[in-house]
Amino acid sequence: MMKVARPELSFWERTNIPQILKGMWLTIRHIPKRKFTRQYPEEKPPLYGDYRGAPTLVRDPEGRVKCVACQLCEFVCPPKAIRITPGFRDEGRPDADVEKEPQEFEIDMLRCIYCGFCEEVCPEEAIFLQRDFAIAGYSREELKFNKQKLLELGGVREDSIWKWKYKGAPPPDAPAAPAREPRIQALARR
Amino acid sequence: MNVHDILFWVFSIAMLVCGVMVIAHRNPVNSAMSLVLLFAFMAGLFVLLEAFFLATIQVLVYAGAVMVLFLFVIMLLDIRASVLKRLRWLGLVGALLVSGLLVWEIQQVLRQPAVESAVEAKGLALGLSDVVKPLFTQYMLPVQLTALLLLAAMVGVVLLSKRDLQ
Amino acid sequence: MNELLIHLLKIAGVIGVMLGIVAYTVLAERWVCAWMQDRIGPNRVGPFGILQPLADGLKFIFKEDVLPRHVRHKFYFTVAPMITMVPALITVAVVPWGSYLPVLGHNIKGVIADLDVGILFIFAIASLGVYGIVLAGWSSNSKYPFLGGIRSSAQMISYEVCLGLSVVPVFMQAGTLNLWNVVLYQAEHTWLVWCQPLSFVIFMVSAFAETNRTPFDLPEAEQELVGGYHTEYSSMKFAMFFLGEYANMFVASALMATLFFGGWSLPVAPLNAPATTLAVGLAHVGVFLAKTLFFLFVFIWVRWTLPRFRYDQLMTLGWKVFVPLTIVNILVSSVVLAVMENG
Numbered sequence: 001m002m003k004v005a006r007p008e009l010s011f012w013e014r015t016n017i018p019q020i021l022k023g024m025w026l027t028i029r030h031i032p033k034r035k036f037t038r039q040y041p042e043e044k045p046p047l048y049g050d051y052r053g054a055p056t057l058v059r060d061p062e063g064r065v066k067c068v069a070c071q072l073c074e075f076v077c078p079p080k081a082i083r084i085t086p087g088f089r090d091e092g093r094p095d096a097d098v099e100k101e102p103q104e105f106e107i108d109m110l111r112c113i114y115c116g117f118c119e120e121v122c123p124e125e126a127i128f129l130q131r132d133f134a135i136a137g138y139s140r141e142e143l144k145f146n147k148q149k150l151l152e153l154g155g156v157r158e159d160s161i162w163k164w165k166y167k168g169a170p171p172p173d174a175p176a177a178p179a180r181e182p183r184i185q186a187l188a189r190r
Numbered sequence: 191m192n193v194h195d196i197l198f199w200v201f202s203i204a205m206l207v208c209g210v211m212v213i214a215h216r217n218p219v220n221s222a223m224s225l226v227l228l229f230a231f232m233a234g235l236f237v238l239l240e241a242f243f244l245a246t247i248q249v250l251v252y253a254g255a256v257m258v259l260f261l262f263v264i265m266l267l268d269i270r271a272s273v274l275k276r277l278r279w280l281g282l283v284g285a286l287l288v289s290g291l292l293v294w295e296i297q298q299v300l301r302q303p304a305v306e307s308a309v310e311a312k313g314l315a316l317g318l319s320d321v322v323k324p325l326f327t328q329y330m331l332p333v334q335l336t337a338l339l340l341l342a343a344m345v346g347v348v349l350l351s352k353r354d355l356q
Numbered sequence: 357m358n359e360l361l362i363h364l365l366k367i368a369g370v371i372g373v374m375l376g377i378v379a380y381t382v383l384a385e386r387w388v389c390a391w392m393q394d395r396i397g398p399n400r401v402g403p404f405g406i407l408q409p410l411a412d413g414l415k416f417i418f419k420e421d422v423l424p425r426h427v428r429h430k431f432y433f434t435v436a437p438m439i440t441m442v443p444a445l446i447t448v449a450v451v452p453w454g455s456y457l458p459v460l461g462h463n464i465k466g467v468i469a470d471l472d473v474g475i476l477f478i479f480a481i482a483s484l485g486v487y488g489i490v491l492a493g494w495s496s497n498s499k500y501p502f503l504g505g506i507r508s509s510a511q512m513i514s515y516e517v518c519l520g521l522s523v524v525p526v527f528m529q530a531g532t533l534n535l536w537n538v539v540l541y542q543a544e545h546t547w548l549v550w551c552q553p554l555s556f557v558i559f560m561v562s563a564f565a566e567t568n569r570t571p572f573d574l575p576e577a578e579q580e581l582v583g584g585y586h587t588e589y590s591s592m593k594f595a596m597f598f599l600g601e602y603a604n605m606f607v608a609s610a611l612m613a614t615l616f617f618g619g620w621s622l623p624v625a626p627l628n629a630p631a632t633t634l635a636v637g638l639a640h641v642g643v644f645l646a647k648t649l650f651f652l653f654v655f656i657w658v659r660w661t662l663p664r665f666r667y668d669q670l671m672t673l674g675w676k677v678f679v680p681l682t683i684v685n686i687l688v689s690s691v692v693l694a695v696m697e698n699g
Contacts, residue, residue, distance in 0.1 A: 262510070
């Protein structure tokens with residue numbers, strides 16, 4: 001056992017007056033200082049690196065649904081937020097050779113934990129976590145996003161993965177795809 | 191009847207009602223609060239006599255300090271509503287005797303011809319100096335003796351409550 | 357009849373201004389607190405958030421008034437918030453808000469009740485405020501309010517002694533208990549804080565204790581007593597406790613300004629004597645309010661700076677430091693005053 005001696009206090013220290021005045025001086029000096037409050041709905045917080053927001057479905061640069069309803073994301077999803085009803089692409093369509101497409105693709109945003117497993121597991125790079133973080137609604141039903149809504153949110157993804165349309169190199173008249181930074185580098189930059 | 195008289199009757203009747211409530215209530219908190227109200231009405235009577243100092247002191251000392259302590263003790267000890275006890279003959283006789291004596295005394299006082307009291311001599315308006323100056327000149331000795339008595343009582347209480355120190 | 361009308365107008369004006377200030381002190385408290393913590397504070401309701409008190413009031417009115425089943429006594433439970441609120445409103449009656457207001461041939465004195473026992477009246481009425489807290493604590497019949505009530509009554513009784521004793525030298529020097537005359541004395545001589553600094557310090561600290569403000573807010577003590585005596589209250593009943601606390605702060609600030617800082621007077625030419633024109637009269641009211649608002653700011657400033665005292669420290673400070681100090685102060689002051697008068 002060690003005994004720590006209490007420090008001897010001087011008379012003024014025992015009256016607490018200097019300490020009180022010091023504290024008062026400290027607080028009053030903070031009044032004109034710069035404020036750190038972020039006025040949230042108007043001022044959005046900066047999102048860094050690979051921020052993981054709401055998962056969405058994307059289309060390729062030609063506007064086709066990339067998802068092929070393989071259901072890997074549904075399988076890997078830890079909170080089971082994804083529900084896919086697989087279906088087939090119609091015979092006459094130009095992308096009919098892909099065969100499968102989700103008839104319905106539902107993500108329950110109240111269940112989703114934004115882990116990004118779906119994005120990582122997707123062999124077609126069809127599902128991406130966007131940067132939206134404020135997802136709100138008035139009912140539980142409203143927050144079960146269906147295929148249409150997810151595609152709307154996802155939009156078109158400009159990248160070079162067009163594997164099921166063009167085997168090998170893209171044709172010369174295909175729109176130039178922007179180079180995408182490899183994920184590992186993005187992580188390292190953080 | 192002017193406003194003065196009406197107020198006098200209001201205060202007096204309210205005071206009497208409160209006084210009855212003090213002893214009639216079985217819940218000690220109700221009794222204490224009735225007593226506080228009684229003091230307030232008494233202060234009102236003093237104000238009617240234009241004795242503002244007395245009225246203020248009445249409220250300050252009795253309602254503001256003494257009764258708060260009473261209430262404090264009632265709360266701290268959590269005194270429950272008392273149960274009606276059977277009347278004891280000895281107690282009843284004693285009570286009647288004392289109240290009879292009191293009534294007789296009051297009657298004797300009231301029968302006396304009205305003397306010019308200190309209050310009337312001053313034209314009712316008792317200011318601070320009218321009350322305090324006699325305390326420090328004419329009644330110096332009683333004041334000091336009372337102070338000594340109170341000090342002794344206080345020391346006694348401290349000693350009693352700290353008995354186990356020895 | 358005219359006299360009565362003037363009195364009613366004075367009362368309405370004073371109560372109106374006071375309640376307005378009280379409502380905005382709540383907002384000021386939140387603003388100052390935010391600024392001291394490098395935040396912005398409420399700024400959503402109206403421009404810069406100045407309509408916040410209205411929104412708060414509306415919210416309190418529409419909240420459900422819960423009466424817990426364990427409440428011991430409904431009557432006292434209901435009456436307690438009123439008892440805390442009302443004394444603060446009564447005490448402003450003797451506080452001098454200004455010198456004179458010469459309007460339409462009337463020379464209106466800037467005080468509602470020009471009592472010769474002014475300060476005693478304030479102490480008497482303010483001492484009744486304890487009942488609200490004690491009754492709230494008792495009638496709630498639950499442990500935190502009860503502890504809050506007990507603490508508060510002990511604290512308020514203790515510090516009433518210091519409060520009363522600390523101002524005695526002030527009145528010995530001014531030679532009157534009438535607050536208006538105390539201000540007049542200061543206008544003619546000098547602010548009493550220069551003559552009685554110790555009195556002022558003790559009065560201020562005791563006032564903090566009497567109004568249950570940090571560092572003496574043990575009866576409320578959010579962290580340990582969950583709000584203390586008003587734990588079980590909701591809706592407008594809670595709002596009355598809240599307003600009562602701020603109204604008490606206002607009265608305490610007004611008293612500090614009146615007793616030690618010259619009330620409506622300033623040591624500059626037209627402001628150092630009772631007003632003879634309306635403009636000077638209004639300026640006096642402005643000076644008084646400015647001083648009062650400054651002390652309200654000090655109240656807030658201290659709250660967001662100092663941590664809470666422990667219970668035994670509170671009692672030690674009251675009984676073992678302030679009471680002896682005030683008595684010494686009275687003795688020294690009386691000797692000095694006697695020497696100055698006779699020598």
